[in-house]
Amino acid sequence: MASVRERRRSDGTRSYAVLWRDPDTGRQTSLTYDDRNDAVVAQQLIEAAGGHAVEAARIADAVRHRGPTVDDVVTEHIDLLTSVGADTRSHYRRQLAAHISPVLGPHPVSSIGYRHIASWVRSMSARGYAPKTIANVHGLFSAAMSTAVRLGYRSDNPCARVELPKSQATHDEMTVLTQAEFALLLSHVPSHYQPLVLLLIATGLRWGEATALTAGDLDLSARPATVRVTKAWKRDENRRWYVGPPKTKRARRTVSLPDELVDVLLPLVATKAPDELLFTNTVGNQLSSSRFWTTTWTPALDAAAAPRRADGTEDPDAARLTKRPRVHDLRHTHASWMIAAGTDLFVLQRRLGHESIKTTTETYAHLLPDQQLAAAAAAGRAMSGIALGSEALRSSSSAQ
Template sequence: MNTAVRLCYRADNPCAAVRLPRNQRAGDDMVVLEPEDLDLILDNLLEHYRPFIITLVGTGMRFGEATALHVEDLSLDAHPPTIRINKAWKQDGNRQPFIGAPKSARSRRTISLSPDLADMLRKLTAGRRGTDLVFVNAAGRPIRNNTFWATHWTQAIAKAQNPVDADGVPDPDARRLMKRPRIHDLRHTHASWMLAEGMDMFTLSRRLGHETYATTDSRYSRLMPAQQLVAASVAAAALSRLRPRHPL
């Protein structure tokens, strides 16, 4: 409906004040990728955008935060190297994009980088001015979510799910992507990988820029392998004290 207004098919949007219902679908909306899954996506993505995707999954930044980064926000020679997040893309009353404050006060944060990620960003930004955007599209303009999703992300996912050989013939023996992740799932993937490597929930909450610890805990507590192992051991110990029963 917003598109219809923008194209002058309608004078107003009758859905503007309508709240969407809460998601009641069964199943899990969160898609967490394995490194092998990400490799498949990167292999089918235009090379220009690979550093952008690697940065998203390596930092857990939101799309609007990453695409608003300026070169001066990077401290690649610090110990450890860091990214300072203090802005994000927004939309004004006319749905025009502009760079403004991030989502919340907690969204203003500093994220540490791995050495490999810092090296990649150092090469990407070499010779650039501090006020230049770190990530731009192939034409040198800001990356827009909807355009990137439709033009690059969905195509890379489709190719990873349906691999072909050098002649363009479907290859039934090639490894294929069995998941259908959204771009935002790169943020969930980052959280999952951090927890798997032993990061505590409080540190993860600050790294992701969540307003409260409870937000992080409610979304990712089930992904913590150590706690799951402890819970399984406790459950096993409790069950072992049950009185033995004869098989049916």
């Protein structure tokens, strides 16, 4: 749409004109630069912005005065963060390198407008990235642009009010098990790992929290017995594991334990020193989530889905698990069971360690049985007149 033309001035110097047509007026418009690289940058930005005059004016000024680039500002934003660990900071740098730098990175941060952001989001969607991935990357960029405003690099956040793609999935993102389904799955989990799986379903702890527990974190003599969550497995900037604080401030919490779980955990705790990991692999080391998935969880799912007799042949009469839950779905299942038992969402928020009640509500409100019954009753009252009308219509059809 835009082109760059080289021109020679009367004094022998060269200039570079960026030419394009304004889509609003249809008139040919131009910007002139002394440096070819500046003209090429302006050309790219004007094309991305659709050639509109308002964006073009800002782009012209930003390219001439340069200032920090998008790469500079996002990097500075990541470096200035005070509430994240080394693993999160490293993750943000990888997001910058993979998703932001190739498209927007070299451009002056003050030149970026709404249309650039919208086009960038569309391009990620066109490349097949999931809506959640796009939302995460956009969130990082938006936070960096807010930092740019605070530092005086620009006057506004161009990410504001950019609509992000929504998931087109037709299935639920969480898989919730019934008590019978969980019991079937548990029966196929090796006995060494059953106490861990039972703790996950009974407390809703995250994997990284549960596998970082030490024997001293449990108070099994209290009434009710409790587990204190103060740490979780993390990765450093080199992807090495270490034990650090849990996900958020709210994730530091005390969770009560049912008596049935206490009976399972007592023999295990009795064999551990207070500072020893409560749950380990079979040789006493840290439990790897990926290895647990491949060597323990997936085989248990497969066995529960296709139960076999002692001779190895498939048993067509045995109960089967038709769902394929993730380990994290034990947390969702715990929440579902708690809600079904009448637990208040504020209590559930604290138990799960959600930073905000909004997270709990948005994730689990659809499971509230009282609200579902009330909604069904209201829908029934609203439909009662339609049902009577349908009966009259059937009677009329029969008479004809």
